[in-house]
Amino acid sequence: MAELREEILAEIRRTLATDLEFRGPVELHHGLATDLQVDSLGALVLAVALEDRFRVKLTGIEAASVESVEELVGVVERAVREERATGASRDGFGGGLS
Numbered sequence: 620m621a622e623l624r625e626e627i628l629a630e631i632r633r634t635l636a637t638d639l640e641f642r643g644p645v646e647l648h649h650g651l652a653t654d655l656q657v658d659s660l661g662a663l664v665l666a667v668a669l670e671d672r673f674r675v676k677l678t679g680i681e682a683a684s685v686e687s688v689e690e691l692v693g694v695v696e697r698a699v700r701e702e703r704a705t706g707a708s709r710d711g712f713g714g715g716l717s
Contacts, residue, residue: 623696623699624692624696627669627673627691627692627695627696627699628645628647628688628692630668630669630672630673631645631665631669631688631691631692632645633668634664634665634668634669635655635657635665638664638668639657639661639664639665641655641656643655645688646688647687647688647689647692648687648688648689649687649688650686650687650688651665651685651686651687651688651691652686655688662683662685665691669691669695673695673698673699673702674702675695675698675699675701675702676698677694677695677698681694
């Protein structure tokens, strides 16, 4: 699932650069608030962009507890996996085709 993690990280970087005008490196170990200066509005912008891009719903409680880029990637990755699993179940396929 490394490819999915890279895709999520790329979307976070894109959103920070284009929508939040953050100029600088964005790595997994960076803190959203401490290193990247993401405030509550910025967090909302990030969440909406990730939801739109990956067609998932991020729960407010889970998203609010995220402090690092790595944690955010993990939250989105879990949401994508869950959506794929439930989507496959609804379609009658259990194989999780991408």
